[in-house]
Amino acid sequence: MKKLFITSVFALGSLTAFAQEEQATEAVDAAATEAVAQDAFAEVALEEVPEAVTAMVETNYPGATINKASKNEANQYKLEVSLEDGTSGALILDEEGNAIEQ
Template sequence: MKKLFITAVFALGSLTAFAQEEQATEAQDAATEVQDQANEAQDAAQDAAATAQDGFNEIAVEELPEAVTSMIETNYPGASVNGAAKNEEGHYKVEVSLEDGTSGALIVDEEGNAVEQ
């Protein structure tokens, strides 16, 4: 009878330890996800601040002139526009990502011509 009791205690202890380990793993995964979201929000805030500092104010991608979007489609096939900004001179700063994973910013005028900064 003692052996049965001791075996039951060890089995219960093992299950409890396993459950606690699983809960700790889930808590760590949740904490990592929250940290990732915080990092993304901080990166977005830094990007917005950097855009404002260089004289460009963020606009909706839909507000880009047709000439600008056509130039991007022609010169960078498959590229996706991630963001856009406009300055007082009428120049547009367009954040694009290419299919190969690279990304960058283009500065163009209303006709889609490159602008030197």
């Protein structure tokens, strides 16, 4: 009887662990899909960047230079920007110039 009880406990524990592992895998897959969607940017000419986006950069980063611009299907712009002090970075903005957190 003890063996039957112990076997049942191990079987139940294994099923619970498997279910938790599958939920974790689904969460990682969802996060990866979102990251890919956000990274699906295609390069555009600097002239195609909306005035609101360039104005935001000029206002918040005086003297900054936009080196490269890309756009995704959600009309979000990823800009590679260089500052006067030699540092550089990337900004992601919507078409109205609002920053989007990554």
